[in-house]
Amino acid sequence: MESPEIAITRTVHAPRQRVWDMFTQAEHIQHWWGPNGFTNTISAMDVRVGGLWRYVMHGPAGADGSPGTDYTNWIRYAELEAPARMAYAHGGDDPEHAEFHAEVTLQDLGDSTTQVTLRLLLASAEQRAQLVEFGAVQGGEQTLARLDAYVSATPDAQCFAIGHSFPAPLAQVWQAWSEPARFAQWWGPAGCAVQVKKMDFRSGGETHYAMAWPGVPPMWGKFVYGQIVPQQSIEFINSFSNEAGDITRAPFFDDWPLRVFNTVTFSEQAGQTTISLRGGPIQATEAERSRFAGHFDSMTQGFGGTFAQLEAYLLRKE
Incomplete structure (x- = not known):
């Protein structure tokens, strides 16, 4: 029986190599990673097999003006096949933070478009249900939409x-x-x-x-x-x-x-x-x-x- 997963796919309007850059360069990923309203502070990003990416996701402020919640995250890269695929382990420093494995695949569709597929590979159906209830599907869809919007409005020439x-x-x-x-x-x-x-x-x-x-x-x-x-x-x-x-x-x-x-x-x-x-x-x-x-x-x-x-x-x- 296959492991439970959450899979999210989006066509992004940029060539595959540029999309790969968006995933692997801190100066870019900090601007679009995460659901709507979230921002990121990156403390380390070592994109190599075994390398670690550490960042804090800052949640949006509440309707009453209260500060948003900070989420401390880490990603350790397991596989990197530029510019087509990466696999990594994801977790956080707080005890309740869900840990899981994930992979990102980029398929060149031609005409400067790329199909991006994000898969969360989960340990059990229970963990999948918990992440779905937490909003992982909607959050993943928003993240890829932000990627599409960002890469479409990012210089593609010498800056x-x-x-x-x-x-x-x-x-x-x-x-x-x-x-x-x-x-x-x-x-x-x-x-x-x-x-x-x-x-x-x-x-x-x-x-x-x-x-x-x-x-x-x-x-x-x-x-x-x-x-x-x-x-x-x-x-x-x-x-x-x-x-x-x-x-x-x-x-x-x-x-x-x-x-x-x-x-x-x-x-x-x-x-x-x-x-x-x-x-x-x-x-x-x-x-x-x-x-x-x-x-x-x-x-x-x-x-x-x-x-x-x-x-x-x-x-x-x-």
Whole structure:
């Protein structure tokens, strides 16, 4: 008699190798692993046979504002057959945490799509019933849906990256990114004035803004936010737009990507905050990806000026 299992399958809109990367790189899996509303803190991820992945899943806050539950997990890799299959043991540090074996298989369907199958291989029908009652099926389906959404909105070309450290505490830097009146004081190239028409700073929300120079028509842009982890990270898709908020082509190149996916991470040490920005085009043509990659120097200069304005704003006495 075969062992009881829970099997969940989803077609993901990305090539198999990219999906494999999503499972094996901490910078990616932290953003989509787990059911809706969960976030992850990864302390170790050693992707090799016998290697250990340790992470804490943070449950969503309660409706009354109470903090969510933290779940300490570990995964030990048993088999790795890149980019097609992995098997692992899963457990947790608390005594009641269910331990089980699992495997993930990736089947190349062609046309840049991959069938992902997640199987939980369980010790007994009783354990299966307990996990189903706990919500393992729904949670697994939500996890693979989050994977699909994340990989569809993650750069598939060479990424631009830049960092900067600010002589200000993390809370102050976070306010500058998340509050419209503060954001307008520093965002954009040096010398422009920014008007924030709308800022809905939440996952799924948008910021719509205009940048203006004397004697020149305003240049509109918008952010569409992905996952936001307070005082840790912000994901957003940045685009040029018109005054109505519709996405438009860049005014300077016809082949500039319509959408650029960005991740900004924040960390603080001794009262100083460091941010790292990483971004790249999504749903882009080869010409758009090439255009983007060819302007890293100018983007470094542009973001350098923007971050210099942010530093100057943080140093002002309000």
